[in-house]
Amino acid sequence: MLKKHPLAGFSLFGIILFILSNRVDELRVFQGATVAIYVIAIASIILLTGYSGQVSLGQGALLAIGGYAAALARNHWGAPVWLTFCIAVLAAALGGYLLGIAAARLSGPYLAGTTLALAIGLPSIANQFSIFGGEQGLLFDIGAPPASLGENFSQYKWYFWIAALAALIAIYWLRNVMNSRYGRSWKAVRGNDVAAELAGINVGRNKVLAFTISAGLAGLAGALLAMTISTVSPGAFPLALSFSLATGAVLSGVTTLGGVMIGAVTLVAIPEIVDTVVSRFESSESVANNLPGLLVSTLLILTVLFVPNGPVEQLRTRREHRAKK
Amino acid sequence: MAQFINMLLIGIGAGSIYALMAIAMVLVWRSTRVINFAQAGMALLSTYIGFELVQKTGNFWIALPLAMILGAFFSAVIEILLIRTLIRHSTSGPVAGIVPIIATLGLLGLIRAMIGFIWGNQDIQIQPPLSKVGFKLGQETIALSPMNLLVLLTVLAMVLVLGFIFQKTSLGLSLRASAYSPEIAQLAGIRVGAIRTIGWAIAGAAGAAAGLLQTVNGTGAVSPDSLEFSLLLTFGFIAAVIGGLESLPGAVLGAVVLGLVLACVQIYISGTFVFVVAFALLLLVLLIRPQGFIGTKAGRRA
Numbered sequence: 001m002l003k004k005h006p007l008a009g010f011s012l013f014g015i016i017l018f019i020l021s022n023r024v025d026e027l028r029v030f031q032g033a034t035v036a037i038y039v040i041a042i043a044s045i046i047l048l049t050g051y052s053g054q055v056s057l058g059q060g061a062l063l064a065i066g067g068y069a070a071a072l073a074r075n076h077w078g079a080p081v082w083l084t085f086c087i088a089v090l091a092a093a094l095g096g097y098l099l100g101i102a103a104a105r106l107s108g109p110y111l112a113g114t115t116l117a118l119a120i121g122l123p124s125i126a127n128q129f130s131i132f133g134g135e136q137g138l139l140f141d142i143g144a145p146p147a148s149l150g151e152n153f154s155q156y157k158w159y160f161w162i163a164a165l166a167a168l169i170a171i172y173w174l175r176n177v178m179n180s181r182y183g184r185s186w187k188a189v190r191g192n193d194v195a196a197e198l199a200g201i202n203v204g205r206n207k208v209l210a211f212t213i214s215a216g217l218a219g220l221a222g223a224l225l226a227m228t229i230s231t232v233s234p235g236a237f238p239l240a241l242s243f244s245l246a247t248g249a250v251l252s253g254v255t256t257l258g259g260v261m262i263g264a265v266t267l268v269a270i271p272e273i274v275d276t277v278v279s280r281f282e283s284s285e286s287v288a289n290n291l292p293g294l295l296v297s298t299l300l301i302l303t304v305l306f307v308p309n310g311p312v313e314q315l316r317t318r319r320e321h322r323a324k325k
Numbered sequence: 326m327a328q329f330i331n332m333l334l335i336g337i338g339a340g341s342i343y344a345l346m347a348i349a350m351v352l353v354w355r356s357t358r359v360i361n362f363a364q365a366g367m368a369l370l371s372t373y374i375g376f377e378l379v380q381k382t383g384n385f386w387i388a389l390p391l392a393m394i395l396g397a398f399f400s401a402v403i404e405i406l407l408i409r410t411l412i413r414h415s416t417s418g419p420v421a422g423i424v425p426i427i428a429t430l431g432l433l434g435l436i437r438a439m440i441g442f443i444w445g446n447q448d449i450q451i452q453p454p455l456s457k458v459g460f461k462l463g464q465e466t467i468a469l470s471p472m473n474l475l476v477l478l479t480v481l482a483m484v485l486v487l488g489f490i491f492q493k494t495s496l497g498l499s500l501r502a503s504a505y506s507p508e509i510a511q512l513a514g515i516r517v518g519a520i521r522t523i524g525w526a527i528a529g530a531a532g533a534a535a536g537l538l539q540t541v542n543g544t545g546a547v548s549p550d551s552l553e554f555s556l557l558l559t560f561g562f563i564a565a566v567i568g569g570l571e572s573l574p575g576a577v578l579g580a581v582v583l584g585l586v587l588a589c590v591q592i593y594i595s596g597t598f599v600f601v602v603a604f605a606l607l608l609l610v611l612l613i614r615p616q617g618f619i620g621t622k623a624g625r626r627a
């Protein structure tokens with residue numbers, strides 16, 4: 001049913017989430033919101049890497065653009081909540097477009113290094129201009145949930161609803177784009193850009209388009225992230241965020257959207273697991289500080305060594321292999 | 326005038342350290358076609374080892390070569406354990422290009438976490454072996470201290486030794502042949518696998534020197550999450566790329582140019598624009614002369 005009627009599938013999943021969000025405690029609801037945000041951000045990397053063969057390590061910088069754009073729109077023009085998210089998407093997409101024009105000519109390690117430089121540099125640039133509020137950053141307050149939802153409706157649940165809805169819409173839309181003419185062009189470019197060019201695909205334009213859409217999604221994720229923590233500041237988009245997102249994308253498998261939940265859930269679960277371990281064994285502070293990094297990095301290296309295409313793709317290939325026999 | 330001289334001194338001083346990092350990246354790129362983003366982590370580890378050695382021996386100039394030797398050793402171990410496995414498992418298809426990038430990033434995180442486990446996440450402090458007060462030129466104090474001078478001389482000595490190895494010894498010939506064409510080198514009887522490991526080892530030593538010298542030349546403080554090292558990695562990468570990524574003289578030239586440009590921005594405009602300018606320089610070179618300052622046209626497809 002899910003294959004034939006994706007819209008029905010997505011709606012059903014949304015309803016399940018809605019029911020679940022009423023049954024679990026606040027912390028889980030907040031983590032759910034974080035998962036939804038990571039899903040969008042990871043999908044933006046998968047779009048770029050898996051479907052156009054480019055790897056960006058600077059996704060955090062694009063998230064930052066989205067977050068700052070949303071906060072500025074809200075604080076200066078008092079834009080309504082839905083509009084701030086649209087502005088975040090547009091601003092980040094514009095940034096991605098400009099980056100894409102330069103980056104479409106780069107490949108592999110050059111692009112990775114250039115985007116890495118962007119991720120390291122952009123937060124410190126945001127620090128320098130007073131309009132961005134310096135080290136403290138800007139407040140980004142979307143206000144309390146509407147009164148019609150009842151008195152017991154918590155702020156976190158409101159965040160979760162917005163983030164989950166945005167993630168569902170974004171993934172559904174992205175899935176359709178992937179199956180469209182553009183998606184097929186990207187796959188062709190990824191497979192062999194010379195062959196794609198000979199088949200009449202404008203490689204440069206397609207890469208820039210992939211960059212722009214990917215950046216727009218990243219901007220949405222950035223605005224949502226800013227929403228859940230109520231502020232945007234350089235510290236909210238550190239290099240570690242870019243790395244985590246790249247990790248999430250690799251764990252999900254960069255060639256399909258199907259596994260996008262795996263990476264997002266892992267990223268949220270790891271700090272939780274570490275907390276449990278630390279409190280169970282009463283470990284020292286250095287374990288609490290470094291265990292997450294250790295787990296993530298080990299997982300990353302093992303994944304690229306043994307399941308470079310991601311678990312979903314791996315299972316599919318194995319199934320096809322077995323079917324042939 | 327004094328300002329101009331200071332700019333030159335600061336630029337060349339900073340550039341000399343970027344040059345070591347750029348050389349490390351170029352060596353790794355030439356031997357295994359991998360941009361080693363973990364170079365920052367390896368340099369960091371060597372710096373921590375250098376810190377321990379300074380504590381034990383009390384002498385920076387004994388600690389530096391020892392840290393470089395250990396840095397070379399770690400780098401070789403990483404090549405043998407990780408990069409060889411990676412090449413053996415090498416996949417074709419869409420992810421082939423990103424696998425080494427992701428693997429070295431994972432390694433960077435792993436090294437940082439392990440340093441945190443061993444030494445904790447607080448800053449450690451390495452005492453500079455020499456005075457950091459600038460020399461006097463008449464009335465003016467110029468931006469060149471005994472420490473800066475020694476860093477400069479050390480880097481110069483290392484670059485000369487490396488140049489000698491590459492141009493005059495049979496090891497250098499093997500290194501160049503393996504980078505030029507692994508298959509032909511293998512047919513000519515060069516053990517390409519071992520040569521690759523040596524390339525990584527030299528890169529590890531250069532990175533170790535870059536890390537230690539950058540630390541004592543700067544504030545002397547390091548932590549596992551040091552921004553200083555992220556910047557060192559980025560500027561080393563930028564220097565390597567604008568220099569051509571294939572050539573060692575190119576890496577040195579790129580680093581000195583980058584150092585001078587950044588010093589110029591810092592002194593005449595504002596320190597806040599250093600990063601923007603470095604980034605713009607990288608994009609500009611990639612767009613106008615993608616093969617770098619020194620590099621042949623056929624060098625790469627960007």
